[in-house]
Amino acid sequence: MIGIDIGGANLKVVDDSGTHIHYCPLWVDAPIAEILRPYAAGASDPAGVVMSGELADCFRNKQEGIAFIVNAVQQVFPRARFYGTDAAFHTGAVPELAAANWLASADYLRRRFPDAVLLDIGSTTADIIPLNQFDDLKGLTDTRRLQKGYLVYCGMLRTSIPTLIQSVDICGVGTPVSTEYFATSADAHLVLGHIGADLYTCDTPDRKEKTMEASLRRLARVVCADLDEIGADGALAVAQRFWDAQRALICDQVLAVARSCGTERIIVAGIGALLFARELGGTDLTSTLGMAADALPAYAVRELARV
Amino acid sequence: MIGIDIGGANLKVVDDSGTHIHYCPLWVDAPIAEILRPYAAGASDPAGVVMSGELADCFRNKQEGIAFIVNAVQQVFPRARFYGTDAAFHTGAVPELAAANWLASADYLRRRFPDAVLLDIGSTTADIIPLNQFDDLKGLTDTRRLQKGYLVYCGMLRTSIPTLIQSVDICGVGTPVSTEYFATSADAHLVLGHIGADLYTCDTPDRKEKTMEASLRRLARVVCADLDEIGADGALAVAQRFWDAQRALICDQVLAVARSCGTERIIVAGIGALLFARELGGTDLTSTLGMAADALPAYAVRELARV
Numbered sequence: 001m002i003g004i005d006i007g008g009a010n011l012k013v014v015d016d017s018g019t020h021i022h023y024c025p026l027w028v029d030a031p032i033a034e035i036l037r038p039y040a041a042g043a044s045d046p047a048g049v050v051m052s053g054e055l056a057d058c059f060r061n062k063q064e065g066i067a068f069i070v071n072a073v074q075q076v077f078p079r080a081r082f083y084g085t086d087a088a089f090h091t092g093a094v095p096e097l098a099a100a101n102w103l104a105s106a107d108y109l110r111r112r113f114p115d116a117v118l119l120d121i122g123s124t125t126a127d128i129i130p131l132n133q134f135d136d137l138k139g140l141t142d143t144r145r146l147q148k149g150y151l152v153y154c155g156m157l158r159t160s161i162p163t164l165i166q167s168v169d170i171c172g173v174g175t176p177v178s179t180e181y182f183a184t185s186a187d188a189h190l191v192l193g194h195i196g197a198d199l200y201t202c203d204t205p206d207r208k209e210k211t212m213e214a215s216l217r218r219l220a221r222v223v224c225a226d227l228d229e230i231g232a233d234g235a236l237a238v239a240q241r242f243w244d245a246q247r248a249l250i251c252d253q254v255l256a257v258a259r260s261c262g263t264e265r266i267i268v269a270g271i272g273a274l275l276f277a278r279e280l281g282g283t284d285l286t287s288t289l290g291m292a293a294d295a296l297p298a299y300a301v302r303e304l305a306r307v
Numbered sequence: 308m309i310g311i312d313i314g315g316a317n318l319k320v321v322d323d324s325g326t327h328i329h330y331c332p333l334w335v336d337a338p339i340a341e342i343l344r345p346y347a348a349g350a351s352d353p354a355g356v357v358m359s360g361e362l363a364d365c366f367r368n369k370q371e372g373i374a375f376i377v378n379a380v381q382q383v384f385p386r387a388r389f390y391g392t393d394a395a396f397h398t399g400a401v402p403e404l405a406a407a408n409w410l411a412s413a414d415y416l417r418r419r420f421p422d423a424v425l426l427d428i429g430s431t432t433a434d435i436i437p438l439n440q441f442d443d444l445k446g447l448t449d450t451r452r453l454q455k456g457y458l459v460y461c462g463m464l465r466t467s468i469p470t471l472i473q474s475v476d477i478c479g480v481g482t483p484v485s486t487e488y489f490a491t492s493a494d495a496h497l498v499l500g501h502i503g504a505d506l507y508t509c510d511t512p513d514r515k516e517k518t519m520e521a522s523l524r525r526l527a528r529v530v531c532a533d534l535d536e537i538g539a540d541g542a543l544a545v546a547q548r549f550w551d552a553q554r555a556l557i558c559d560q561v562l563a564v565a566r567s568c569g570t571e572r573i574i575v576a577g578i579g580a581l582l583f584a585r586e587l588g589g590t591d592l593t594s595t596l597g598m599a600a601d602a603l604p605a606y607a608v609r610e611l612a613r614v
Contacts, residue, residue, distance in 0.1 A: 027513070057489055057513035057525070061533045099531075124487075142531035146483045153485040153531070163469045163486035176453045178460040179470035180431075181488060182364055206334070206364035218364070224406075224449035224460070226368045 002039055002077075003302025004049045005101050005295060006069050008056040009124055009158060009202060011035055012295035014302050019291040023201045026056040026065075032072035039076075046079035048089075048305025050101035050297045055142065067093040083107075083301050087138050099142045101297035102127040102151075108300035109267070110134050116265040117258045119250070119282070120296050121272035123157035123186075123202060126250050130261035149253050154246055156195065156272040157186040157202045161222050161242050164249065168223065168241040170234045175223045177238075181205050183218035185246065188239035190215045194275050251279055269296040309346055309384075310609025311356045312408050312602060313376050315363040316431055316465060316509060318342055319602035321609050326598040330508045333363040339379035346383075353386035355396075355612025357408035357604045362449065374400040390414075390608050394445050406449045408604035409434040409458075415607035416574070417441050423572040424565045426557070426589070427603050428579035430464035430493075430509060433557050437568035456560050461553055463502065463579040464493040464509045468529050468549050471556065475530065475548040477541045482530045484545075488512050490525035492553065495546035497522045501582050558586055576603040 005012040011024040011032065022035050054065025070093040073080050081089040083104045084096030102120065109118055110131040120127040128150050129137065137150075145151035154164060161183045167176045182205055189195045190212065197210040208214050213227075216235040220227045227235060254266060254276075266282030271294050277284035285293040292299040312319040318339065320327040329342050361372025377400040380387050388396040390411045391403030409427065416425055417438040427434040435457050436444065444457075452458035461471060468490045474483045489512055496502045498519060507517040515521050520534075523542040527534045534542060561573060561583075573589030578601050584591035592600040599606040 055528070055531060057515075057528060060515070060524070061535075063533075141536065143477075143482065143536060146485075146531060147477075147480050149483075151531075153483065153487070159486050160467065160470070160488070163467070170450075170454075173454050175450065176456075176460065178453075179466050180364075180460070181467070208364075208367075217367070221362070221364060224362060224453060224458075226370075228368075229448065229450060 001045045001302055001306055002047045003298040003300070003305065004036065004047055004073065004080075005298035005301065006032060006049070006051040006053045006073070007101070007124070008053045010122075012298040013039055014292050014295055014298040015039060019295045019299070021201065021295060023203075025203075026053050027058045030058070030068070030072070032069065033075040036073065036076040046081050046305065047073070047077040048301035049073055049077075049080050049082045050104045050301045051082070051097060052099045052101050052142075054098050062098045063093070063095060066095070066097045070097070081305055083304060085139050085141070089305065101301075102129060102145075103137060103140075104301040104304060105129065105269070105296045106131055106134060106137055108303050113265065113267055115263050116267045117254060117261065117263055119254050119266065119268045119270075119276055119280070121250065121268065121270040121276050122155050122294075123271065124153075124155040124159070126152040126154065126253075126270075126272075128152065128250075128254050128257050130257055130263065132263055133261055149257055152250055152253050154249065155185060156189055156270070157184060157200065159185040159246075161185070161188065161219070161238065164245040165241050168238050170223060170230055170237055177222050178224050180221075182221040183215070183238070185242065187215035187218045188242040191219065191236060191239045192243055194243075195271070199271055247279060250276065254280055269293040308352045308609055308613060309354045310605040310607070310612065311343065311354055311380065311387075312605035312608065313339060313356070313358040313360045313380070314408070314431070315360045317429075319605040320346055321599055321602055321605040322346060326602045326606070328508065328602060330510075332510075333360050334365040337365070337375070337379070339376065340382040343380065343383040353388050353612065354380070354384040355608035356380055356384075356387050356389045357411045357608045358389070358404060359406045359408050359449075361405050369405045370400070370402060373402070373404045377404070388612055390611060392446050392448070396612065408608075409436055409452075410444060410447075411608040411611060412436065412576070412603045413438055413441060413444055415610050420572065420574055422570050423574045424561060424568065424570055426561050426573065426575045426577075426583055426587070428557065428575065428577040428583050429462050429601075430578065431460075431462040431466070433459040433461065433560075433577075433579075435459065435557075435561050435564050437564055437570065439570055440568055456564055459557055459560055461556065462492060463496055463577070464491060464507065466492040466553075468492070468495065468526070468545065471552040472548050475545050477530060477537055477544055484529050485531050487528075489528040490522070490545070492549065493517075494522035494525045495549040498526065498543060498546045499550055501550075502578070506578055554586060557583065561587055576600040
């Protein structure tokens with residue numbers, strides 16, 4: 001049995017051998033079938049599939065993206081079943097397939113954690129899902145989830161620094177930032193020690209190294225500086241300011257959703273699980289799901305497809 | 308006589324035949340010498356050159372960028388003179404060449420408008436320069452200019468929408484935005500009628516058309532929606548919210564600089580000159596410089612190099 005989650009930037013697979021995460025930015029190139037083919041050998045059951053990659057701007061609209069992704073998967077798994085925002089499986093490219101990956105996670109976890117709020121914090125986004133409201137979650141689009149605070153569009157790796165901060169204090173002087181794509185959340189989390197280079201799986205903005213020094217250099221550029229102009233302390237200040245903003249944005253929203261849904265239990269998945277479980281006093285799902293917590297929708301749709 | 312301004316995204320030339328703007332994003336490809344070569348034929352005098360492209364992240368640091376750009380120019384114009392932040396000309400790759408293009412504009416214009424504040428609003432940034440403080444302007448780096456409010460890093464074309472707005476009202480519902488690079492200030496200004504497709508000279512984020520409909524589609528994606536989910540009104544709301552934020556950010560800062568420098572006169576250059584001259588009650592330099600107002604540093608360094 002195999003579970004597949006095709007996002008805009010990452011293609012995730014969970015099968016009997018474990019969790020496999022492929023960096024695959026669809027707007028650059030979309031070799032979906034090529035990536036999946038090696039997994040087809042041993043898989044006799046139909047694959048369970050979810051997606052969110054239909055939003056990638058290589059597609060003119062979501063339906064074009066859904067059709068492309070379904071077609072690519074079916075080249076390798078002709079009997080694949082695609083989970084939709086109606087909480088049902090489909091075999092064709094219906095509109096319900098748009099951005100249903102978070103609902104698959106909810107549908108699976110609500111059986112084990114019926115009263116919890118789930119935070120799934122990945123490379124690009126944070127999904128905040130009140131599992132005790134499952135019936136009200138069905139049919140929600142990404143736009144509706146943004147409005148309800150169930151989708152906070154920032155993540156551990158791919159978020160451009162100036163989308164969350166407008167200025168930073170450098171040596172006591174307020175310094176507005178450049179709006180260029182010079183550094184990402186991955187650079188901030190790397191220099192703060194939240195992730196290692198092995199987890200920095202997306203491209204760097206400047207296509208240069210994933211090292212402490214290269215990340216500091218990218219962060220310095222956010223205030224239009226060379227690293228030797230503001231020093232490591234200055235670049236670290238950019239990272240810390242970003243993290244303060246991101247932490248507040250996500251944690252405040254998780255607590256707001258928990259409050260409004262009358263629950264106190266928080267469970268956390270995704271590559272930021274450890275970090276945010278600590279901040280929120282929640283349960284890191286890595287302790288129960290292992291590496292599959294980094295690919296929760298793929299894991300979940302695999303389990304749902306078994307039924 | 309020829310004036311050249313090599314930015315990160317645009318290479319601008321002013322010569323006897325007029326103003327020539329080449330979209331040339333250095334981080335993608337940097338065919339500086341190839342672009343300049345056709346201009347060398349008739350130019351017997353040494354070229355006057357300014358730059359800001361050394362900040363592009365294809366270069367490890369500014370000095371590497373300066374050396375690259377100087378070398379490329381010298382291949383075509385061996386006797387080129389490069390204007391620096393010390394308000395002097397140089398023939399080699401000295402550190403003073405970093406981001407001196409705005410100072411060349413100031414150095415030229417202060418003779419004609421000694422008591423004015425200059426706003427030069429281009430594709431990427433807004434330079435706000437109090438011409439009556441010229442001696443204090445010398446030596447300012449981009450970082451110092453950010454701190455002093457003399458550089459506001461947003462522009463008419465290349466600015467990613469979520470760097471200036473965090474949410475937008477769609478049909479009465481507050482809607483946080485995606486932090487993805489889905490749409491630019493050029494899309495906002497195009498759909499609002501501030502620019503035509505001819506002025507949309509940078510690449511589109513999705514590499515698709517520069518039309519009203521394609522821009523609306525990109526703006527809808529900022530709230531994770533297809534255009535038919537939120538309608539043209541929803542996409543226009545994204546554009547209007549961006550423009551409100553950009554207008555406030557730049558105009559407030561121009562007025563603050565004018566106030567602190569004891570001047571009331573405002574002059575405006577760059578591709579946003581008409582728009583912002585109207586907002587600020589200032590003088591659009593296009594009326595005196597013609598098309599050269601869109602390439603003010605290139606025009607200015609050409610004039611300065613004559614002396």
